[in-house]
Amino acid sequence: MHDTGGIENNRRYEGNVCVKDQVDSYVTEDGRTIGPVVMEMKNITLRFGGVEAIKDISFDIREGEIRAIIGPNGAGKSSMLNVISGFYVPQEGEVWYKGARRPPMKPFQVAQQGIARTFQNIALFEGMSVLDNVMTGRLTHMKTGIFSQTLWKGRAEREEIENREVAEKIIDFLEIQAIRKTPVSRLPYGLKKRVELARALAAEPLLLLLDEPMAGMNVEEKEDMSRFILDVNDEFGTTIALIEHDMGVVMDLSDRVVVMDYGKKIGDGTPHEVRNNQEVIDAYLGVSHD
Amino acid sequence: MFYREAGDFNTSYAEDQQTFPIKFDRYRYYVVLFIAIVVVPFTVNDYWVNSIFMPFLIYTIAAIGLNILVGYCGQVSLGTGGFMAVGAYACYKLMTAMPEVSMFIHVLLAGVITAAVGVLFGLPSLRIKGFYLAVATLAAQFFLVWLFNRFPWFYNYSASGQINAPERDTFGIIITGPSTEAWAAYAFCLVFTIFSAYVARNLTRGSVGRKWMAIRDMDIAAEIIGVNPLRAKLTAFAVSSFFIGISGALFFAIYLGAVEVGEAFGIQKSFLVLFMIIIGGLGSIFGSFAGAAFLVLLPVALKVVGVDLLGWPTDIVAHLQLVIVGLLIIVFLIAEPHGIAQLWRVAKDKLRLWPFPH
Numbered sequence: 246m247h248d249t250g251g252i253e254n255n256r257r258y259e260g261n262v263c264v265k266d267q268v269d270s271y272v273t274e275d276g277r278t279i280g281p282v283v284m285e286m287k288n289i290t291l292r293f294g295g296v297e298a299i300k301d302i303s304f305d306i307r308e309g310e311i312r313a314i315i316g317p318n319g320a321g322k323s324s325m326l327n328v329i330s331g332f333y334v335p336q337e338g339e340v341w342y343k344g345a346r347r348p349p350m351k352p353f354q355v356a357q358q359g360i361a362r363t364f365q366n367i368a369l370f371e372g373m374s375v376l377d378n379v380m381t382g383r384l385t386h387m388k389t390g391i392f393s394q395t396l397w398k399g400r401a402e403r404e405e406i407e408n409r410e411v412a413e414k415i416i417d418f419l420e421i422q423a424i425r426k427t428p429v430s431r432l433p434y435g436l437k438k439r440v441e442l443a444r445a446l447a448a449e450p451l452l453l454l455l456d457e458p459m460a461g462m463n464v465e466e467k468e469d470m471s472r473f474i475l476d477v478n479d480e481f482g483t484t485i486a487l488i489e490h491d492m493g494v495v496m497d498l499s500d501r502v503v504v505m506d507y508g509k510k511i512g513d514g515t516p517h518e519v520r521n522n523q524e525v526i527d528a529y530l531g532v533s534h535d
Numbered sequence: 536m537f538y539r540e541a542g543d544f545n546t547s548y549a550e551d552q553q554t555f556p557i558k559f560d561r562y563r564y565y566v567v568l569f570i571a572i573v574v575v576p577f578t579v580n581d582y583w584v585n586s587i588f589m590p591f592l593i594y595t596i597a598a599i600g601l602n603i604l605v606g607y608c609g610q611v612s613l614g615t616g617g618f619m620a621v622g623a624y625a626c627y628k629l630m631t632a633m634p635e636v637s638m639f640i641h642v643l644l645a646g647v648i649t650a651a652v653g654v655l656f657g658l659p660s661l662r663i664k665g666f667y668l669a670v671a672t673l674a675a676q677f678f679l680v681w682l683f684n685r686f687p688w689f690y691n692y693s694a695s696g697q698i699n700a701p702e703r704d705t706f707g708i709i710i711t712g713p714s715t716e717a718w719a720a721y722a723f724c725l726v727f728t729i730f731s732a733y734v735a736r737n738l739t740r741g742s743v744g745r746k747w748m749a750i751r752d753m754d755i756a757a758e759i760i761g762v763n764p765l766r767a768k769l770t771a772f773a774v775s776s777f778f779i780g781i782s783g784a785l786f787f788a789i790y791l792g793a794v795e796v797g798e799a800f801g802i803q804k805s806f807l808v809l810f811m812i813i814i815g816g817l818g819s820i821f822g823s824f825a826g827a828a829f830l831v832l833l834p835v836a837l838k839v840v841g842v843d844l845l846g847w848p849t850d851i852v853a854h855l856q857l858v859i860v861g862l863l864i865i866v867f868l869i870a871e872p873h874g875i876a877q878l879w880r881v882a883k884d885k886l887r888l889w890p891f892p893h
Contacts, residue, residue: 330759332755351758351763352755352758352759353758353759353760353761353762353763353764356758356759356760356761357761361759361760362759364756364759368753368755368756368759369752369753369756370748370749370752370753370756370757371752371753372748372751372752372818373745373748373749373752377745377748380745381745381746381749381757381760381762382760383742384742384745384746384749384760384761384762385760385761387741387742389741389742391738391743391770391774394737394738394741394742394743395734395737395738396737397737397740397741401737401741402549402552404742405548405552405741405742406547406548406549406552409548409552410548413548444760445760448760448761
């Protein structure tokens with residue numbers, strides 16, 4: 246018995262596959278508590294015409310963890326994220342969220358369930374200021390109807406101010422106070438990435454999906470972004486699933502890693518386990534076909 | 536110099552969010568309101584009301600409506616004339632069916648009916664975008680005009696096929712018909728213009744407006760943050776058509792008095808209002824005012840300068856107007872897509888720092 250907390254004792258077996266139980270939780274080496282499973286992908290298969298982008302992939306995301314999805318180009322990582330956020334409906338398989346099977350739903354319904362995401366190529370609202378962009382992240386929390394809004398005074402204004410306070414907290418947290426009234430179109434790339442993270446965080450999501458948060462950044466910006474990701478996870482307890490190419494970053498940040506190649510899962514486990522997995526090494530370094 | 540911002544601090548989010556955060560701007564706005572409400576009604580004459588103030592106020596409402604749809608929500612519409620016709624005919628039917636009810640109610644109800652029609656014609660926007668949507672709304676334009684010509688019920692089986700505004704009053708003051716006094720017509724339109732601007736401003740600065748702008752800027756990203764595109768687009772169509780319906784009702788009942796649908800609410804009207812918001816500024820309430828003022832004043836100014844001062848023939852001046860408008864639209868689309876409103880914003884930023892820009 247070693248020190249992985251309760252997992253060892255609570256192992257459950259389905260066939261001959263070991264499944265970590267839905268309710269257990271454990272404490273990581275650095276002292277964070279990883280909760281039960283919040284999201285589980287069961288045997289997901291996604292096809293575009295004759296192309297199988299994802300082939301029979303299962304994995305889970307636990308509450309409070311940083312889960313990385315890695316793989317070479319075209320492995321199906323982004324497709325996987327799009328399945329989670331509702332853009333693609335898989336032909337086979339089930340998505341389980343918070344212990345219940347999620348019926349096929351539209352992206353905006355997924356967002357209303359507490360799943361926020363960022364995009365690989367920034368998807369900000371270019372015509373709006375940074376503050377307005379962050380405030381759009383609060384839209385799922387703003388319930389005032391159109392008629393109270395026509396009057397503004399009273400309910401609508403109160404709600405606006407309450408949500409503004411939350412948005413300002415996020416703006417402080419990500420250190421973008423100085424640009425809050427700047428139109429997004431005038432910002433440099435690195436800041437745009439940060440604003441997009443701010444918008445996703447403003448929704449106070451249960452699960453945050455980051456699609457290559459560090460793509461196209463220099464070392465310094467990557468370090469900043471890594472720090473923010475860790476801080477978000479630490480301070481808000483947000484569960485994070487991220488796709489990233491920079492192996493150093495992934496290995497340092499994540500608790501568990503899923504490795505995909507040609508739409509198949511070829512590895513799943515802690516960074517250490519994955520790093521020593523022969524299939525993963527083959528996929529990344531290439532293997533001679535003879 | 537032009538702006539004194541020293542000591543003007545916002546200490547709460549409510550203050551930071553107000554429409555005119557700079558005190559100086561706020562006072563200027565109060566002065567304009569004061570003049571419009573208190574001074575103008577007692578000093579205007581028929582000419583000013585009929586050739587400048589009324590078209591300005593009514594077109595402003597239509598421009599605000601179209602701006603919500605095109606400028607804020609990004610759904611191009613060429614059906615403005617048709618929707619104005621819906622407002623006009625709804626108002627006419629209400630006026631003749633319920634003569635004792637106040638005109639305020641009639642005009643508002645005409646707006647509500649137009650909103651319903653707008654939602655109906657907004658449904659295609661869920662499937663089609665941009666150019667194709669514009670063509671779909673163009674169909675609405677022609678269909679609605681055809682409808683009002685084709686079925687005599689809409690014009691109460693009158694022999695001429697026109698609709699004529701009967702004499703109606705509100706709070707005992709005659710608002711429609713030939714014996715209306717200039718100030719009453721002006722005040723009635725002014726109330727609706729202020730109401731429209733106020734409502735539009737409140738909607739566009741809150742969560743509803745952000746949903747619209749999110750759809751306009753990037754609909755995929757809007758969906759991912761939880762905006763239901765169907766509802767966002769349809770509310771934009773509803774609110775937009777509501778204002779356009781009000782302006783149509785006023786245009787018919789107060790301004791023209793008698794309307795032949797193809798002439799008053801034809802495709803030219805759709806383009807005119809669209810030009811107003813392009814020149815005035817897409818996505819700006821102030822731009823709606825500026826655009827309407829510009830296109831209402833331009834022919835008047837040209838007539839005064841060209842015909843009265845320089846003695847040019849009338850037809851040349853009329854054609855000159857078309858040339859100028861066309862030229863301006865091209866210039867604005869290329870050089871400043873956000874129109875007069877953006878020019879104003881830039882000028883304001885410069886003036887705030889003037890004369891010490893560094």
